[in-house]
Amino acid sequence: MKVLVAVKRVADANVRVRVKADGTGVELDNVKMSMNPFCEIALEEAVRLKEAGKATEVIAVSIGPAKAEDTLRTALAMGADRAILIQADGRVEPLAVAKLLKAVTEKEGVDLVLLGKQAIDDDSNQTGQMLAALLGRGQATFASKLDIADGVATVTREVDGGLQTIALPLPAVVTSDLRMNEPRFASLPNIMKARSKPLAKTQAADYGVDVAPRQTVLKVEEPAGRKGGAMVGSVAELVEKLKTEARVI
Amino acid sequence: MTTLLIAEHDNEVLNAQTAHALTAARALGQPVHILVAGAGCAAVADAAARLEGVERVLLADDASLAAQLAEPVSALIVGLAERYDAVVAAATTTGKNLLPRVAALLDVMQVSDIVTVVSPSTFKRPVYAGNAIETVETSDTIRVLTVRTTAFDAAGAGEAAPIDTVPAAADPGLSRHVSDEVARSERPELAAARIVVSGGRALGSKEKFDALMLPLADKLGAAIGASRAAVDAGYAPNDWQVGQTGKVVAPDLYIACGISGAIQHLAGMKDAKVIVAINSDPNAPIFALADYGLVGDIFTLVPELTEAL
Numbered sequence: 001m002k003v004l005v006a007v008k009r010v011a012d013a014n015v016r017v018r019v020k021a022d023g024t025g026v027e028l029d030n031v032k033m034s035m036n037p038f039c040e041i042a043l044e045e046a047v048r049l050k051e052a053g054k055a056t057e058v059i060a061v062s063i064g065p066a067k068a069e070d071t072l073r074t075a076l077a078m079g080a081d082r083a084i085l086i087q088a089d090g091r092v093e094p095l096a097v098a099k100l101l102k103a104v105t106e107k108e109g110v111d112l113v114l115l116g117k118q119a120i121d122d123d124s125n126q127t128g129q130m131l132a133a134l135l136g137r138g139q140a141t142f143a144s145k146l147d148i149a150d151g152v153a154t155v156t157r158e159v160d161g162g163l164q165t166i167a168l169p170l171p172a173v174v175t176s177d178l179r180m181n182e183p184r185f186a187s188l189p190n191i192m193k194a195r196s197k198p199l200a201k202t203q204a205a206d207y208g209v210d211v212a213p214r215q216t217v218l219k220v221e222e223p224a225g226r227k228g229g230a231m232v233g234s235v236a237e238l239v240e241k242l243k244t245e246a247r248v249i
Numbered sequence: 250m251t252t253l254l255i256a257e258h259d260n261e262v263l264n265a266q267t268a269h270a271l272t273a274a275r276a277l278g279q280p281v282h283i284l285v286a287g288a289g290c291a292a293v294a295d296a297a298a299r300l301e302g303v304e305r306v307l308l309a310d311d312a313s314l315a316a317q318l319a320e321p322v323s324a325l326i327v328g329l330a331e332r333y334d335a336v337v338a339a340a341t342t343t344g345k346n347l348l349p350r351v352a353a354l355l356d357v358m359q360v361s362d363i364v365t366v367v368s369p370s371t372f373k374r375p376v377y378a379g380n381a382i383e384t385v386e387t388s389d390t391i392r393v394l395t396v397r398t399t400a401f402d403a404a405g406a407g408e409a410a411p412i413d414t415v416p417a418a419a420d421p422g423l424s425r426h427v428s429d430e431v432a433r434s435e436r437p438e439l440a441a442a443r444i445v446v447s448g449g450r451a452l453g454s455k456e457k458f459d460a461l462m463l464p465l466a467d468k469l470g471a472a473i474g475a476s477r478a479a480v481d482a483g484y485a486p487n488d489w490q491v492g493q494t495g496k497v498v499a500p501d502l503y504i505a506c507g508i509s510g511a512i513q514h515l516a517g518m519k520d521a522k523v524i525v526a527i528n529s530d531p532n533a534p535i536f537a538l539a540d541y542g543l544v545g546d547i548f549t550l551v552p553e554l555t556e557a558l
């Protein structure tokens with residue numbers, strides 16, 4: 001079974017990004033970039049499938065600027081066998097990413113595609129579902145547990161109000177939630193080894209996919225601020241203020 | 250043309266989030282139809298028909314729709330879509346699972362988690378865990394939107410709209426429902442609660458979480474939330490998680506106990522009307538947001554607060 005994992009390069013989860021003064025976007029110059037945390041989880045799951053003898057090959061793919069190569073090297077260091085960089089500059093929307101991933105999935109004869117449930121930059125939560133739709137395959141989103149047996153993926157999903165388990169025949173698309181696993185750290189020897197693993201560089205145009213955005217960002221602004229910062233000295237004072245000042249209890 | 254709103258329900262009860270999403274759907278300025286897709290869900294259609302400003306309810310009642318799996322429901326919606334120029338759903342796990350599949354089948358980009366309708370094709374939405382608000386204009390002729398329900402008031406009651414029955418699409422058979430593990434609770438639903446009390450890693454164990462948070466919640470008639478750290482440590486079930494990757498809440502009162510206030514947590518609660526923080530660390534980021542901050546030991550202060558209410 002071949003597994004494809006889609007990974008995205010995003011501003012690091014611990015960075016508090018700032019909106020540019022001219023309102024055209026957020027400031028990403030000199031900001032630490034990392035692999036999207038949900039993508040790390042998806043990749044970890046793929047590597048575990050290989051270690052369990054269920055996957056024969058793990059292919060990592062990333063779509064974005066030339067620098068996304070760093071993210072793919074991280075994926076290789078974590079255990080992916082080879083990587084594909086699809087270079088595309090500027091804003092690439094989930095629909096275009098899904099179309100590119102469909103092309104790769106079909107070309108490589110992939111049985112399972114693993115993605116993160118959302119990227120922490122655009123917070124869209126769309127790509128996996130769109131890919132499943134375009135492939136005409138089943139989808140299991142927000143997965144916290146994945147079992148593969150006899151060509152069927154049995155997936156426990158985190159849904160509002162609890163957990164839901166569904167089963168889908170392969171090929172299928174699964175998106176990872178936070179609690180699926182604890183991603184490993186790449187060891188130094190593995191980082192060194194990753195340098196010599198194959199990494200194919202391609203262009204979005206090679207796949208015949210139009211990546212022109214459907215949406216125009218008119219403005220990016222700071223969220224409305226809160227005043228905050230008022231301290232109270234005791235529980236009695238807190239209760240008094242909640243009753244008389246805030247009037248919420 | 251017309252807007253199609255997808256009802257959120259469990260085949261028995263119409264979820265309150267639908268009434269919030271309806272307000273956003275009506276802001277598009279077109280008549281609104283509500284689709285109720287499920288099995289044995291006639292009562293849900295009746296409830297949807299009585300929401301204010303609904304022109305028509307479409308009821309698709311079929312065994313293949315019982316678990317509202319994305320594949321058969323999206324096939325149904327795509328079959329109906331030529332009559333509509335907008336498809337809208339609440340940004341719940343059901344809506345988030347379903348709508349991008351619909352969008353891709355229609356070859357359009359979805360606008361996720363909208364918080365403001367600027368015009369029928371322009372919307373505001375939070376990005377970067379709510380640290381920036383993006384205004385986007387879509388060029389797609391069919392708008393596919395999920396709605397952050399805490400940003401819109403619930404629609405009220407209106408005159409009963411007619412209910413039409415529509416057939417389910419042929420079941421594509423791409424997935425099968427196996428089982429549900431539902432966390433039953435006597436408390437108000439987290440996303441809709443007027444008061445939320447929330448606990449973090451500082452509680453130290455599930456026993457202490459329960460001992461401190463449950464009495465406080467019960468005293469206030471509040472729903473209980475938790476930080477990711479508390480959920481990952483097993484102090485609370487995962488559907489209690491508040492934050493960028495959990496639930497987004499905007500109650501009248503949010504009481505954060507032993508929560509430092511990581512960016513990802515703040516993304517889920519910073520639109521609460523009043524925020525109270527109780528934490529032993531006076532430098533915790535949560536205090537920069539809190540309307541009322543109290544520094545001290547949560548194991549003393551939380552029981553004291555419960556007692557004082």
